[in-house]
Every structure is written in C-alpha cells, then in structure tokens.
Amino acid sequence: MPRSKHNSFCGRVKRRTFLADMGFGATGLALGSLMAKENAASAATTKSDQPDIGPHFAPRAKNVIWVFLSGGYSQMETFDPKPMLNKYAGKTFDQTPYPNPFEDPLYQERARSVVKVKREHATILPMQVGFKKRGELGIGVTDWWPHLSTCVDDISFVRSMYTTDNDHAAEFQMHHGRHKLDPKQPVVGSWINYGLGSLNENLPEFVCLGNFKDSRIKEDFDANYLGPKYGGVILNLDPKNPLPYGRRDLSMLEREQQNQFAFVNELNQLTATEYPDDEQARARIKSYELAFRMQSAVPETLNLAEETAETQALYGIDNETTSVYGRRLLAARRLAERGVRFSLVYLSDYGEWDSHLKLQELHGRSCERVDKPVAGLLKDLKRRGMWEDTVVVFCTEFGRTPGVEVRDGYKAPDGRDHHPHGFTVWFAGAGIKQGHIHGATDDLGFHVVDSPHYVTDIHATLMHLMGLDPQRLDIPGRQRLLSDHGKPIMDILS
Structure with a gap:
C-alpha cells in the first residue's frame, strides 16, 4: 500500500510537531495567553488585524x-x-x-434581570x-474603614455608578461591559494588553491574583475574541508553585533545558529561512522563550519574603485576619x-459581599x-x-438596596438586596485628582442624581490614562456599539 504524503515515514515525527511538543513539554505551560508578545503574530490574526502597539497619545499612567x-458592597455602609x-x-x-x-x-431601565425576580424592597433599613x-x-466614610480613612485625601470617589444587571453576572459586566443577555466583549485588561504590549519581556502583561473555586470567574480575565494570548495569566502566591504548570521538571537540570532551547533555536533558524512568512511558528517560538x-x-x-518586616506589616501580612489580602496587594x-500592565486583584471570595x-x-x-x-497599598505606592x-481602581459589581431584604428566605430585617441603580467606586494614583468626590445618589442612596456613569466609563477612564483611544482598538x-466604549470620567482627572 503506498504511503500517504501526509503520514510520517517509519514512525518519524514531523519537525514542526517535534518543535511544538518539545517547546510545550520543556516549559510545562498550557497557557494560550503566552502565545505572543509585543510583535508576535498568530495564525488567527493577520498582519492587517494587528493593533498599532503603543499609546495613541501621551499616557498619564x-x-x-x-x-x-x-x-x-453597600454604598451606604x-x-x-x-x-x-x-x-x-x-x-x-x-x-x-x-x-x-x-x-x-x-428603575425599569437599570434593573434588567436574566431571571425575573421582584426586588421592590420598600421598607427602609437604617445604616x-x-x-x-x-x-x-x-x-x-464609615467607621469600618479606619485605615483607608487616613487616605481619603489621595482618593477620587465616584458616587454615581450604575449598571444594568440585577444578578451576579453584573460581576462579569463590570469587567467586559456587557449584560449577560448581550454578546460578550473582551475584558478591559485584555484591551490594555492588546493595545500597549509589554514593559517587561520576562512577565505577562495581564495578571490575575486571587483564589477562586467558581469557574465562572474566569470571565473576569477572558480576552474573548481577541484570543487567549491577550487574556489574564493566573499567578499563585504559593512560593512552591507560583506559576501553574510552569515549573521545570525536577528530573531536568536547568542547563539541560537551556541546551534544548538552544537546539530548538538552531532548527528555527533553518525554518525561518525556508518559511520566512510562517507567523504561527514565530509566535510559538516567542511563547516558549x-x-x-x-x-x-x-x-x-512573588517572593514576598524579600520585603522588609515593616513593609509586610504595612499591608497587614503580620496579622491572620489581613494576611491573605495583604499578600495579594503586595x-x-x-x-x-x-x-506588568494590568493586575486584577480578586481581593475577596466569590460573592463574599x-x-x-x-x-x-x-x-x-x-x-x-x-481595610488595612x-x-x-496606597501608602506604599506613594513612598516608593x-x-x-500606577492607577488603582477599587470597585464591586453593584451596590445594595436602601430597603431591607424581605423575600422568602431573607425575612430577617438585617440585610440588603442587589442594587444596580447607584453605587460607589474609587480611583487613586497616576493622573487622578486627590481628595475629590464626583457624582451623587439621592438622599436615600437609591438613584444616581448627578453625573451618572455606566461601567464602561471606568474602562474608558483607564484607557485614557494609559494613552489609548478605545475606538482605535x-x-x-x-x-462595538459606540456606547460600549464608555467615556472617560474627566472630572476625576488631575
């Protein structure tokens, strides 16, 4: 029977397959987001689709x-x-x-639910x-923030945010800007990664820090149609395993691995001569490197032990209550x-607030x-x-109702329901006014009555500070619809 030209001869492995298997085996990485750096290309993205890497105008951050x-979290508390x-x-x-x-x-305009649930809680719950x-x-600022209260002169509070999802998919909406019932978009961290490229060739541009058990949280750092190479890379704070799947096998010496990569590079030089336009191969090579x-x-x-005892104490790492959260922020x-361009710090457990x-x-x-x-973090950024x-944004998915939660199963008069109609986020750092309040909700904390901002205005503000025009991305x-780009919150910019 004649041998097909597509089959290996006598069990031999094609050189391209050998390169791919060896590269991924040597690194131990199964992360699509490492497929390219600043000028890498992929098979799915042609040259004409590549972003114009770098800021569109002078960046502030x-x-x-x-x-x-x-x-x-509750805006009122x-x-x-x-x-x-x-x-x-x-x-x-x-x-x-x-x-x-x-x-x-x-109320109806900003209370769009996937599952229709009546949320009209009419009895007012005190602070x-x-x-x-x-x-x-x-x-x-409430008394639950004794440490952060000492930083208010450095912060711009935006008290006029709203969203449109009354369910917990509002968490993902905060990151990619679309309601659960609408087509998804890449998250803001991916757009910044896509538009700006790398500041450090040894680290990913977009990182996620924090533990989670619910797989849906991956939507918070999903690059969607931009492709996995622009998604967030999960890093652990376990000193024994900071990069999942990223350790060299213990049976292999570092010098052995270096020799493997040197050998692969020699073969790649031959490939580059033979196939000068093979962008997929070049992208894969860069990911291995x-x-x-x-x-x-x-x-x-991620070796936090290098930090002084005083710095660790500043973040509360010396205290059991605050240690986990301080480590993530440090x-x-x-x-x-x-x-690293963009760090998403998932500071609490899913649904904790x-x-x-x-x-x-x-x-x-x-x-x-x-709190501490x-x-x-804010104090450390200033002193260093x-x-x-660096610009810091502190946010949640929606606020909480001024009225007490009274639905079946929640009849104890001591809690609040979801509230997309008005809530607070804040910004601090590069390009941000210090000690400033922007926007307002009504006297009971229900509706935004001054300077309303949908969640993509947060995205637009960050991109503006980074020197990016969202419409050029x-x-x-x-x-995307024009409204999905959002508009920078100019009043909070210094």
Whole structure:
C-alpha cells in the first residue's frame, strides 16, 4: 500500500510537531495567553488585524491595579453614607418626603434581570454602622474603614455608578461591559494588553491574583475574541508553585533545558529561512522563550519574603485576619513595579459581599479583612515613587438596596438586596485628582442624581490614562456599539 504524503515515514515525527511538543513539554505551560508578545503574530490574526502597539497619545499612567470585591458592597455602609436612612428607618418610601424610586422610569431601565425576580424592597433599613467626615474636605466614610480613612485625601470617589444587571453576572459586566443577555466583549485588561504590549519581556502583561473555586470567574480575565494570548495569566502566591504548570521538571537540570532551547533555536533558524512568512511558528517560538524566562522571573517577583518586616506589616501580612489580602496587594505592587500592565486583584471570595442577611456582621468582617491592606497599598505606592505611574481602581459589581431584604428566605430585617441603580467606586494614583468626590445618589442612596456613569466609563477612564483611544482598538468585523466604549470620567482627572 503506498504511503500517504501526509503520514510520517517509519514512525518519524514531523519537525514542526517535534518543535511544538518539545517547546510545550520543556516549559510545562498550557497557557494560550503566552502565545505572543509585543510583535508576535498568530495564525488567527493577520498582519492587517494587528493593533498599532503603543499609546495613541501621551499616557498619564503605565500600569493598573484593579482591586475587585465580589458580591456587591453597600454604598451606604462604605463610601456614600446616608443619614436619612436612620431618620426614616422602618418607613416605606411612600412615607418619606422623597419621590417613590420604584416609579422613576430609570428603575425599569437599570434593573434588567436574566431571571425575573421582584426586588421592590420598600421598607427602609437604617445604616448598619456609623460614619465620620474625613480628610481636609470632610469626605464621609464609615467607621469600618479606619485605615483607608487616613487616605481619603489621595482618593477620587465616584458616587454615581450604575449598571444594568440585577444578578451576579453584573460581576462579569463590570469587567467586559456587557449584560449577560448581550454578546460578550473582551475584558478591559485584555484591551490594555492588546493595545500597549509589554514593559517587561520576562512577565505577562495581564495578571490575575486571587483564589477562586467558581469557574465562572474566569470571565473576569477572558480576552474573548481577541484570543487567549491577550487574556489574564493566573499567578499563585504559593512560593512552591507560583506559576501553574510552569515549573521545570525536577528530573531536568536547568542547563539541560537551556541546551534544548538552544537546539530548538538552531532548527528555527533553518525554518525561518525556508518559511520566512510562517507567523504561527514565530509566535510559538516567542511563547516558549517567554515561558522559559518566566520560570525564574515569576518566583522572584512573588517572593514576598524579600520585603522588609515593616513593609509586610504595612499591608497587614503580620496579622491572620489581613494576611491573605495583604499578600495579594503586595504582590500586585511588585508586579506593577516590574512593568506588568494590568493586575486584577480578586481581593475577596466569590460573592463574599452579597449580604442579603446579617449585613452588619458580614460587611464588618469583610471590611476588617481588606481595610488595612488596601490602605497599605496606597501608602506604599506613594513612598516608593510609583504614584505617578500606577492607577488603582477599587470597585464591586453593584451596590445594595436602601430597603431591607424581605423575600422568602431573607425575612430577617438585617440585610440588603442587589442594587444596580447607584453605587460607589474609587480611583487613586497616576493622573487622578486627590481628595475629590464626583457624582451623587439621592438622599436615600437609591438613584444616581448627578453625573451618572455606566461601567464602561471606568474602562474608558483607564484607557485614557494609559494613552489609548478605545475606538482605535476595534477589530474588523467585531465593531462595538459606540456606547460600549464608555467615556472617560474627566472630572476625576488631575
């Protein structure tokens, strides 16, 4: 029987297959996001589709630390205290001098649910914690943030955010900008990765820090149609295994691996001569090289033991309550310091802030966990001279209702439901005004009444600071609606 030209002869392996298997075996990496760096190409992306790498105009920031609290923290019990909740506690909205918020047309417009659930909680729940006016401008912050309260003069609070998903898919909407019922988009970290390229050839541009059990959280760092090479790379803070699948096999010496790569490179030089336009091969070669470098760069970067005891204490690493959260934020600072463009710090467990019940107990505990580490990050950035390069965004998926949760199973009068109509996020660092409040919700914390901002305005603000025009990042055949680009929140920019 004649041998097919597509089959290997006498069991031999094709050279291309050998290169691919050897490269991935040597590095031990199964990460598609390592398939290319600044000028790498892939089979799925032609030259005409490649972004114009680099900023479109002068940037104000070099990197982003995105701190995310899953589940939806209450705007009233954090950074937008509402004393009128105490005055009208136990009354319905109709029993107050204010308009009934459920009759506002915005209520239906900004309460789009995948599963239809009535969420009209009409009985007002008082604030579950006290608050004080802090800093030079007297910015109201609740008593659950004693450490972060000392930093309010460095922060711009945006008290006028809204979203459109009343379910927990709002978490993913915060990152990619689309409702669960709409086509998905790449997340903001992927767009920044796509548009700017690398500042450090030994580390990925987009990193995710934090543990999670729910596989849906991968949507928070999913590059979608940009391709996996622009997605976030998960890094662990386990010093024995900081890069999943990224360690050299213990049976192989470092010198052996170096020799393998040298041999592969020699073969690749022959391939480059024979097939000068094979972009897929060049992209794969670059991914092998990056993976090899990361084997030493990642463990060094995440070796928090190199930090002084004073720095570790600043982040609360010396305390059991705050240690896990402080370690994540200190790692984010070290990554930013070494040129990582975008670090998503998943600071709490999935849904941790979703306090339908026992809000006082649960929010109080969660605030205690993250308060000192977040304040430590801001103080550390300032003292290390990183304030002018790094922008920090602190956010959640939505707020919580001014009314008490009363649905079946939640009838204890001590929790709040999901609330997409108005909530607070904040920014600090490069290009951001210090000690500033932008926008407002009404006196009961229900609707935005001044300077409303949809979640993609956060994305547009970060891209603007990084020198990117979102409309110039569109992919042919993948045009986004103009509204999905968002608009920079210019009032918070310095």
